[in-house]
Amino acid sequence: MILTIPENQKNNGFPQSILNRVSMLKNLNLPNIVGLQAVMETEDAVFLVYEHFHTSLRKHLANPEFLNIPNWKKIFLRQALSGLAFCHIRKILPRDLKPHNILASVENLDVKKVKPSDFSAAKTTEPPLSPYSINA
DSSP states (O other), X not given: OEEEOOGGGTTSSSOHHHHHHHHHHHHOOOTTSOOEEEEEEOSSEEEEEXXXXXXXXXXXXXXXXXXXXXXXXXXXXXXXXXXXXXXXXXXXXXXXXSGGGXXXXXXXXXXXXXXXXXXXXXXXXXXSOOTTSTTO
């Protein structure tokens, strides 16, 4: 994922929004949450390197063969909700959960891994509270 640094913040160090996202992802180190592998910076952008997945739940749902996998709903729910529960324990609220943001690894009609991924809209419930948190 490429995050561009706004022109007015280029000489002021790392933007706070990017620092928040990186620190949140570093705090969410669990097998059922997409892993942040590296953070690289240039003058104009910050690159976040995540673990690789072929596709999302959204694309799997469009595949009729996928819907024939026995117990696929239970497998997906168990793994996705496990990741979500860990977020809540860490006082992080992912606010953009949808099939497009849940990554899935399926091989030979066997579900291997399911992980929530996009934490760009996530908020923390620990002080200091951000303007769009539940306590605002």
